[in-house]
Amino acid sequence: MTLWQASRMALAGGVFALSAFSVTPAAAQDTEARLRKLEAEVRALQREVFPNGDGRFFTPEVITPDGQARGQVQPGTPSTTALTDVLTRLDSLETQVARLTSRVEQQENAMAGMETRIAYLERQLAAQQPGALVPPQGTAETPAPSASTATPAPTPAPTPAPAAAGPSPERVAAVQAIAKPQSDDAGDDEYSYGFRLWDAGFYPEAQQQLALFMEKYPNHWRTTYGRNLLGRAYLDDGQARTAATFFFENYQADPNAARAPDSLLYLSEAMIALDDTTRACLALAEFGDKYPALATGRLQSMYERNTGRVTCE
Template sequence: MIFRSARIFGLGGIAMALIATSMPLAAQDGEEARIRKLESEVRALQRKVFPGGDGRYFEPQITAPTTGGATASPAPSTTAVTDILARLDALESQLQRLTSEYEEGANSMRLLETRLETLETARAPAPEPVRTNPSAGAVSTPAPVSRPDPARLAAVQAIAKPQTDDAGDDEYSYGFRLWDAGFFPEAQQQLTMFVEKYPNHSRTSYGRNLLGRAYLDDGKPTEAAPWFLRNYQADKNGARAGDSLLYLAKAMIALKDTERACIALSEFGATYPALATGRLQGDYAAARSKVTCS
């Protein structure tokens, strides 16, 4: 509506220019009031585009230049009609610019909201195991809707949690036992708790690596890869840093990312030659056989 009003005033100004100085004084006063109204609308739109009311964002109204504190007299060729036309042109330009900026900002917000809604919809949280016997450390995995399988629950509860004077080692060892028994979701929960609670424990390198393996063995290479990379980068001399680099290559192979798999394999062979020809020789050869690296 503001654009339409500005355009109407602009067309009216052209007609007024044809009448020139013969305009009656009353008509000029009427147009002056209309211009003040339009200027008020421009300022309102400015406040909408630039919230805060800071005077830096508001252009001054068109006035005659001043010299020495006194208002200068208009040039002889300037008339009331041409002054009105100039002000209308300036207002129309401001309206076009401000409306364009406001529409661009609103469109950006709509795109951002749409993207957030898409991400929220696509996010599918994995079911978390529920600890049923905190004192014994036993955990169970609930089905998405139904109750936990009694047989699985009993099998998990049958796995004893160590009780020694090293609480951190007990937490890691219990996670290892869950993983070794094939209870991968429960192992993921237990090992995540361990590495977050004991970031400086002597078993932390083992814990991060085993957490990655618990995800990889559970068919979740996307979740496994960050743990392997984190363990390798955190301490390249860590007890299981070399293992994590090799298993990072395996996760990339599972994700069909040959380029990154080859990078990890190459770095593993160069950084850990003793492992590549010793304890992890079989795993290294098996991984290399699954990809063709240049």
């Protein structure tokens, strides 16, 4: 059970206790015990979310506009009714649960961003070392021959490593001719430059630029566009498996994002390119169920084209 679920359950218990008190005054003692238990559970959740334990995150009392501490009876002042006390304490609990919920969501978003970046870095490392072999664990090294049995052999001349083929001067000049936008939104400029590179057919350069945009601006409003276009840059470059990863991540990150439906359809296209009919059909079925308006609107032609390319049961 997550902290958010525990907080919701605790608050729901407090509301139930309030309703029971208002209906049956004779159950006031039981209501008080349950409310104290609820407050103890919320304090325990606070210690989980805010392990520092300092006074920055704990508000033991609520100060009213007249300067008095609400929820505590001051000496010489008439006590409030039991119902008023319950309402005051529930207000305080609602505030604490809201704070807990905000902190948990921030932590979950940070973790999701870290996992996405780690997965991307692993893919980049694997792409840069396609021929690297990792020796199996526990393999003993071959012992060197002894001096008495070693046979002299001529030392072979070292073979020079082939130089990495770089882009031609013509390609470099063509890429440099594509202007990078300059506006008040630096993040949008980075994405737009990646789009221009992709649109001109410079797919490796577009991949690099869009990956840079994703790393520098992970929470930009263009993020869903950037991740979807990064998948398309790999798909158009003949790397359907890598493209499928970005399409799936973009859809999973937020199914309601602007380019999540597009990524789901492009995921089916990548699966078709990989001859994975089962996953292609699953993606098409998910698209048809979740986005019926787009299936008959903006993305109708692509949806019908991909559906016609596979035979789904």
